[in-house]
Amino acid sequence: MxxxxxxxxxxxxxxxxxxxxxxxxxxxxxxxxxxxxxxxxxxxxxxxxxxxxxxxxxxxxxxxxxxxxxxxxxxxxxxxxxxGHAQGLTGQIRIGAPDGCANYLLPQVLARICDANPGLEVQIVALPRVFNLSKREADMAIAVSRPSTGRLTVQKLTDYSLSLAAARDYLAAHPPITRPEDLRDHRIIGYIADMIFDKELDYLGQLGLDQVPLASNSVSVQLNWLRHGAGVGVVHDFARPSAPELARILPAMRLTRSFWLIRHADDGRVARLNRFADELATGLRKEVARLEAAA
Known part of the structure; x- marks a missing residue:
């Protein structure tokens, strides 16, 4: 054979x-x-x-x-x-990630890694679901909860925060929001309930907001609804610098989640993937800290 x-x-x-x-x-x-x-x-x-x-x-x-x-x-x-991969990362690496991370963190983090390693090719697969690494859908994946089964290695990347927010024009034209009960008088934007693929994404359920008139499985769609003054929703704090139209509301209702790097257990012996994972982890932590400080 x-x-x-x-x-x-x-x-x-x-x-x-x-x-x-x-x-x-x-x-x-x-x-x-x-x-x-x-x-x-x-x-x-x-x-x-x-x-x-x-x-x-x-x-x-x-x-x-x-x-x-x-x-x-x-x-x-x-x-x-x-x-001679010891001199630099080369070849192709595919990474799966949830929508928010793929849109607002990975592009700039991976661009810097590729700038330092001209022979490297990176593919970002942004899909709202869990990736099957055993079938090699990706070389590694970022997840919002730690998996408990499978031949996988799991590394915590960083915590990140989310806040309730709305466009300033929307807030000026609607009743004030000074306490959680006030949210009942506003249109809520969030995930489609039966398409939430990870319990950690059930932000509105944790906040006690069950009615979601405007819903999408895409973080980017939700963010654009908010930017255009369609209602109130939960936003990644690392995404808010890209949407200066938004204002944070009810800061006491801030949420915290984590990103985890998931890899196939056998890949721990592949030096190239180990080096890439280290650079990715370092870059992602720095980028989350930078953007949340600017939010």
Whole structure:
């Protein structure tokens, strides 16, 4: 069994389809299918079971998976040594992050890391959901709560704060807000309740605000509603410098949350990813502190 066969096997196992694996490897799906069939024939075992839902690992395939992932790490480590990654970060790294972090923190933090490492390519995947690192949807992910299951390493990045806010023009045109009960007289902006993918994002529930006439699963959409005077909502303090139209209200109702860096456990042996994680953590902490001080 050679590395090319294992690479195809890993791609199908993670994508659970020939088309997904082909797209990831830039190989025609029919070619992927033929080579998987050839691999199964050579091993004398079925590695995948096919169904309308896609390709699922068989028991034999699951046993090979860990070996294939170790081979992937070995190849990655050897490639890094040959390319001299000790002199700088190179190659492609994909990081998944929630909407607020991806929009208001990561662009400037990662731009500075890339400026210092010209050979580095970074992809930010901003999706309102939890990332599956076992399927290699990303090399690492930032989350708002610490996972309790899976073969993962977890590192706390930083705490951050959120505040109730509204546009100054909105506040001037509506009844004053001096106590929590006053919020009942205002239109609330927040998340779509059944699309909150992490309990830590249920800000309004914690504040006792159940009616949300204007809702979106996107932090950016919520922020733009607030900027245009549509109502009152919760805003990341690190995002407020980008929206000078907003004023903080009821400061005693300030919330605190945390960002966590999540990685696949096996990646702890990849020096390049370790260095990137260290630089990311340092940069993110500094940026949150800088923006919250300016808010």
């Amino acid at each position: 050679d590395w090319d066969d294992l690479k195809l096997f890993l791609a199908v196992a993670r994508a659970e389809s020939l088309s997904g694996a082909g797209k990831a490897l830039r190989v025609d799906p029919a070619t992927v299918g033929r080579r998987i069939a050839r691999l199964e024939e050579g091993l004398g075992a079925r590695l995948f079971s096919k169904s309308p839902q896609g390709y699922a690992l068989t028991e034999e395939g699951a046993r090979i998976l860990a070996h294939a992932e170790r081979a992937e790490l070995a190849v990655t480590g050897a490639t890094e040594e040959l390319r």
